[in-house]
Amino acid sequence: MERYIVLNAQFLFTPGPVNVAENLRSAVIKSDICHRELEFDTLLSNIEHKILSLFQIEKRNRYRVVVITGSGTAANESMLSSVAGQGDVLILSNGEFGERLANTSKIHNAHTHVIEKPWGKGFDLSQIEAFLDAHKVSVIAMVHHETCSGMLNPLHLIGALAQKHGALFIVDGVSSVGAEPVDMEGCNIAFCSSSSSKAIGSYPGLSFVIGQTIQFEKLKHHKPKTTYLDLALFYRFLTTTGQTPNTPAIPLFFALDQALTNILSEGVVKRFDVIRQRANDLRRGMLKLNLKFLIDEKDMCSILTTVHVPWSVNVSDLRRRLRENGIIIYEGKGCFKDKVFQVGNIGEMTDLDIIFFLQNLEVALLKCQAGGNDDVDPIRKSWPTLKLLDQSEEPAIS
Incomplete structure (x- = not known):
């Protein structure tokens, strides 16, 4: 699945700041x-x-x-x-x-x-x-x-x-x-x-x-x-x-x-439900990649997931590879530095953005594990490839 990136655009998968709605861009110069x-x-x-x-x-x-x-x-x-x-x-x-x-x-x-x-x-x-x-x-x-x-x-x-x-x-x-x-x-x-x-x-x-x-x-x-x-x-x-x-x-x-x-x-309640559903979609997708979370899901807020970095992956390298496709995540701080990364799900975000993130995350993890080699086919064979869409029904993205 290919995602076309607007020049200098960033997808902020962070707990803030966030991508804002288009009508806020008009409001700020009202x-x-x-x-x-x-x-x-x-x-x-x-x-x-x-x-x-x-x-x-x-x-x-x-x-x-x-x-x-x-x-x-x-x-x-x-x-x-x-x-x-x-x-x-x-x-x-x-x-x-x-x-x-x-x-x-x-x-x-x-x-x-x-x-x-x-x-x-x-x-x-x-x-x-x-x-x-x-x-x-x-x-x-x-x-x-x-x-x-x-x-x-x-x-x-x-x-x-x-x-x-x-x-x-x-x-x-x-x-x-x-x-x-x-x-x-x-x-x-x-x-x-x-x-x-x-x-x-x-x-x-x-x-x-x-x-x-x-x-x-x-x-x-x-x-x-x-x-x-x-x-x-x-x-x-x-x-x-x-x-x-x-x-x-x-x-x-x-x-x-x-x-x-x-x-x-x-609607306030609907808003809460939408944010929680995004978190659930992201978490299910990351679990399919065999990633593990820092804390139990029952203790998590609905806006953020903190993820253990696989032993063979450097978190700064992972963050850099995602950034190359406009995706911004957080690294861990303090005692969590170099041990976790964080994925937020607030602000303007679509289901396609979540799919785009998860598919890029899979590739970035594979490349990190391949030691910088962009040929990830050998390692992909043993990696749980993420399939979120029926490719025959894949929507067009403009």
Whole structure:
């Protein structure tokens, strides 16, 4: 099966950034407006209401959303620097981004504690509860989807512990929101962050924090620890002027608004189902190639699969060979470096793109195993060739 590549086009099989819908390209150059005028107030209000719909929140007055010009890390730092006041913070970490939460919290909160598990390993709830029994904690923070491994951490279990011990539960939902359900009320989540450029499917550069209105109101009693990322200031501007405290990246707001419209037009639940089906298709295809996954499928998020590299394959070589056909994947980081590669399935992606990826992955693996020899026929005889299409019914690709 041959795929015709547009010059300089890349197929982003990554957890973000992603290939965006065509109508976002039009939205990003939609109009020149001033961020201190009614047009921006309306735009920001529309985005807030659409994010509340994405979270399937019915009691709208109980939650508000602030939008920040900055990546998901900016939203996380905004929460960690603004919510705890002088109280103790407990960070639950089982990967790269849990470690980032811990490092960020330590900058802003003198009393930061960390319960750390190896990357890709689940939390021990009894250990967490024992810690909470012995320490008075104001805030518990956790990454929902730990991208370094692909693990989806349990919101409802940690939220229940936070509620039992009188702590606020804040969640890094940067890479899960838009692909996985996040029940703010049911999981006792006080604040949750996310990003424009992951499962929501827009351009990089914006993030947001959705939170309980009552908890936003309490932030004014805390002394600010930052200037740009003061969550209380963002909330005050939102509620008094309908604007942001600093000059926003207005074109990205137009694009985010369109991306949210796309999701709501498709239907939130259907959107989740489509992303999960893509993941299942990719995983079935990679299993047919005798590849093995880092973690059990039951623990995986629906946006990403982390795959063990066969012993005879160099991951950088594999990535280079895929890139030659415009396919971009991630390599492992930290303790997973040179041991895994990662395949995302969010953004604009078709069934044909998935087939194209899997067939290129098979060839790239064969070439890597052949030691750089492009003649892969000898090794192909012992390799489980992928057959995803009835060749007599293969669709034309233009």
